[in-house]
Amino acid sequence: MQKSIKKYFALFALPTIIAFSVAFVIPFLLGVYLSFTEFTTVNDAKWVGLSNYVKAFSNQDFLNALWFTVKFTLVSVLTINVFAFSLAMLLTRGKRGTNLFRTVFFMPNLIGGIVLGYIWQLIINGVLYNFDLTLTSDPKYGFWGLVVLMNWQLIGYMMIIYVAGIQNVPKDVIEVAKIDGASKFQVLRNVTLPLVMPSITICLFLSLSNSFKLFDQNLALTAGAPAKQTAMLALDIYNTFYGKTGWEGVGQAKAVVFFVLVAMIALVQLLITRRKEVES
Amino acid sequence: MSKLKKMLGIMLVLTLVTVLAACGKSNESATGDNGGKGEGTDGGAKEIYFLNFKPEIAEVYEKIAKDYEAETGVKVKVVTAASGTYETKLKSEISKKDAPTIFQINGPVGYQAWKDYALDLKDTKLYSYLSDPSLAVTSEDGVYGIPYVVEGYGIIYNDAIMQKYFALPDKAVSISSASEINNFDTLKAVVEDMTAKKEQLDIKGVFASTSLGAGEQWRWQTHLANLPLYYEFKDNTEFDNTVLAGLAADEVQFKYNEYYKNIFDLYTNNSVTKGTLLGGKSVADSMAEFALGQVAMVQNGNWAWGQINEVGGNVVKAEDIKFLPIYTGMSGEEKQGLAIGTENYLSINSKVSPEKQQASIEFLEWLFTSDKGKAYVTQELGFIAPFNTFNEDEKPADPLAREVMTWMEKDVTSVPWTFAAFPSEEFKNQFGDALLQYVQGNQAWDEVVKVFTDSWKAEKAK
Numbered sequence: 001m002q003k004s005i006k007k008y009f010a011l012f013a014l015p016t017i018i019a020f021s022v023a024f025v026i027p028f029l030l031g032v033y034l035s036f037t038e039f040t041t042v043n044d045a046k047w048v049g050l051s052n053y054v055k056a057f058s059n060q061d062f063l064n065a066l067w068f069t070v071k072f073t074l075v076s077v078l079t080i081n082v083f084a085f086s087l088a089m090l091l092t093r094g095k096r097g098t099n100l101f102r103t104v105f106f107m108p109n110l111i112g113g114i115v116l117g118y119i120w121q122l123i124i125n126g127v128l129y130n131f132d133l134t135l136t137s138d139p140k141y142g143f144w145g146l147v148v149l150m151n152w153q154l155i156g157y158m159m160i161i162y163v164a165g166i167q168n169v170p171k172d173v174i175e176v177a178k179i180d181g182a183s184k185f186q187v188l189r190n191v192t193l194p195l196v197m198p199s200i201t202i203c204l205f206l207s208l209s210n211s212f213k214l215f216d217q218n219l220a221l222t223a224g225a226p227a228k229q230t231a232m233l234a235l236d237i238y239n240t241f242y243g244k245t246g247w248e249g250v251g252q253a254k255a256v257v258f259f260v261l262v263a264m265i266a267l268v269q270l271l272i273t274r275r276k277e278v279e280s
Numbered sequence: 281m282s283k284l285k286k287m288l289g290i291m292l293v294l295t296l297v298t299v300l301a302a303c304g305k306s307n308e309s310a311t312g313d314n315g316g317k318g319e320g321t322d323g324g325a326k327e328i329y330f331l332n333f334k335p336e337i338a339e340v341y342e343k344i345a346k347d348y349e350a351e352t353g354v355k356v357k358v359v360t361a362a363s364g365t366y367e368t369k370l371k372s373e374i375s376k377k378d379a380p381t382i383f384q385i386n387g388p389v390g391y392q393a394w395k396d397y398a399l400d401l402k403d404t405k406l407y408s409y410l411s412d413p414s415l416a417v418t419s420e421d422g423v424y425g426i427p428y429v430v431e432g433y434g435i436i437y438n439d440a441i442m443q444k445y446f447a448l449p450d451k452a453v454s455i456s457s458a459s460e461i462n463n464f465d466t467l468k469a470v471v472e473d474m475t476a477k478k479e480q481l482d483i484k485g486v487f488a489s490t491s492l493g494a495g496e497q498w499r500w501q502t503h504l505a506n507l508p509l510y511y512e513f514k515d516n517t518e519f520d521n522t523v524l525a526g527l528a529a530d531e532v533q534f535k536y537n538e539y540y541k542n543i544f545d546l547y548t549n550n551s552v553t554k555g556t557l558l559g560g561k562s563v564a565d566s567m568a569e570f571a572l573g574q575v576a577m578v579q580n581g582n583w584a585w586g587q588i589n590e591v592g593g594n595v596v597k598a599e600d601i602k603f604l605p606i607y608t609g610m611s612g613e614e615k616q617g618l619a620i621g622t623e624n625y626l627s628i629n630s631k632v633s634p635e636k637q638q639a640s641i642e643f644l645e646w647l648f649t650s651d652k653g654k655a656y657v658t659q660e661l662g663f664i665a666p667f668n669t670f671n672e673d674e675k676p677a678d679p680l681a682r683e684v685m686t687w688m689e690k691d692v693t694s695v696p697w698t699f700a701a702f703p704s705e706e707f708k709n710q711f712g713d714a715l716l717q718y719v720q721g722n723q724a725w726d727e728v729v730k731v732f733t734d735s736w737k738a739e740k741a742k
Contacts, residue, residue: 132557223493245705
């Protein structure tokens with residue numbers, strides 16, 4: 001059987017390979033090709049070489065969006081993981097109502113980004129109206145609005161992953177540490193954290209990549225207002241592609257740059273945190 | 281045992297192959313169907329695809345499509361783009377296999393983007409029906425866009441509130457009805473006095489919200505900006521048409537920006553909503569404020585009638601809804617009328633089969649010439665159609681459209697829609713963003729002017 005599986009490997013893998021190429025590889029390669037062309041619709045592309053990339057990088061909107069995205073990602077990855085881990089610690093102590101709380105915290109993740117964006121727009125504007133302000137008054141409201149929104153959506157999800165990790169830490173190891181006289185903080189620092197490192201890897205990866213490629217929440221909450229100062233990379237790409245006639249290729253070039261960035265950051269992060277993972 | 285396993289393996293492989301083959305086959309036949317779909321046995325197309333621009337009348341088009349299919353057997357697929365997303369939708373739809381056969385362009389600038397797809401319509405009957413052939417979008421010898429609706433915009437006012445104001449014993453102006461307002465100074469005096477007396481008039485503000493949220497600023501960055509640029513391009517005597525002058529202008533001075541500021545400040549200072557809150561307001565909000573009688577005036581066009589009429593708790597009577605031109609303080613503006621024009625031009629997709637092109641043209645001709653089609657156009661779509669196939673009595677019944685026609689007949693000069701020459705959406709949005717920054721107090725007016733001229737130049741340059 002083992003042998004025949006090996007023999008027919010190619011055949012069995014074929015459906016997946018076909019699906020993967022049709023849905024991912026071909027569009028991706030086509031996208032890279034289009035980033036070197038000028039086009040209105042994808043059927044009438046004309047080769048223009050690197051000029052789209054030059055335009056993309058000399059475009060102030062793109063650089064602003066990049067900087068805004070980096071700031072946003074740093075803040076939200078930090079807050080999401082700190083809150084999610086703390087909640088997970090609280091909800092693995094076997095207190096009453098643990099399951100109810102876990103469900104409640106997870107729920108925002110089930111709502112779509114556009115809906116969440118509009119809900120938070122109403123909430124935040126509702127508060128700011130009292131001070132004669134709106135989300136568009138200052139980019140900092142949009143920034144913190146996005147951070148709150150992203151936290152609200154992702155904390156529950158990350159919490160579940162951390163809960164699974166923490167529950168896998170063997171009780172005896174912690175007990176031994178306690179008998180040896182370790183304080184609560186020392187147990188956390190030297191026993192629990194290293195042992196939940198796989199969860200941390202996953203959570204960091206998910207929150208990082210999700211924050212970096214945030215789109216629908218951004219569109220619904222601020223749509224970049226005021227004056228594109230809260231537009232993130234994905235929104236800027238969308239606006240370039242659809243908002244500026246003749247700039248479709250530039251939008252595509254930005255998207256390729258964006259892909260390379262996300263892939264690089266995620267890989268580096270995976271490499272670093274993987275190295276810290278230990279076996280119990 | 282091993283024989284059994286081998287047999288099993290072979291069977292599995294066989295099943296897989298059959299399944300795959302079946303998939304491939306069914307796919308093939310499906311595409312075959314698709315390719316053939318639309319062409320009937322008699323050679324004429326059985327299905328055409330109309331990509332609609334106006335979400336507010338999407339339902340009417342569905343009804344028209346149903347009627348047309350019942351009458352001629354040709355199915356009209358109507359797809360409507362959500363507000364503000366027409367270009368996006370068109371871009372993705374037109375590259376599909378089953379592409380729109382009828383689409384819309386927004387004038388000469390739109391034609392530049394879609395020229396590879398627009399069919400030359402100069403030999404069609406539809407073009408010959410135009411009451412003014414110069415309205416069409418043309419390029420060299422060809423005709424690529426046919427206007428199908430003439431629209432007008434200005435300041436819509438609620439005459440009931442105005443009459444209440446003019447009946448006040450302590451009013452500060454000498455005129456006695458809103459129709460006597462014929463320049464900016466009078467308008468300003470009336471509006472500011474009304475704001476001072478808003479408790480007596482039982483209104484919350486004179487003007488509805490100057491909505492400046494993303495995608496909601498078109499009334500200011502396009503419609504209102506039309507006025508100063510119309511006058512600026514009119515000063516250029518090399519051209520006999522302000523749109524042509526605008527298209528030729530690589531740079532603008534925005535030299536009448538003070539007049540823009542006049543009216544814009546009047547709107548925001550006498551509004552129901554404070555300037556700092558305008559980023560969160562939508563056009564729908566402002567139309568609702570008007571319909572509920574909370575405000576006396578709102579700048580919008582005759583297409584807004586549907587929105588006013590639909591608001592629940594609507595207190596404005598149809599006969600009280602009137603139009604006033606947008607006065608900005610230009611000299612000689614007593615002779616200025618409403619801004620009248622169109623930015624909706626029908627185009628036929630040149631890349632679909634000739635049968636489909638023909639069927640699409642036939643559908644449009646039916647819509648604008650048959651009794652049934654014309655009834656839809658005037659009564660349900662509420663279009664003032666620019667075709668000579670419509671008789672005097674076949675005109676829309678809604679009060680705003682009637683007002684537009686009345687103003688067209690008055691002894692005033694209508695302001696053409698010069699914004700057809702604006703370089704791009706991006707230009708308009710940058711100007712709109714600057715306006716928001718201005719009303720929120722983050723930017724001085726000088727900077728708005730600078731954004732306007734710089735972004736015009738930048739968008740023209742690429």
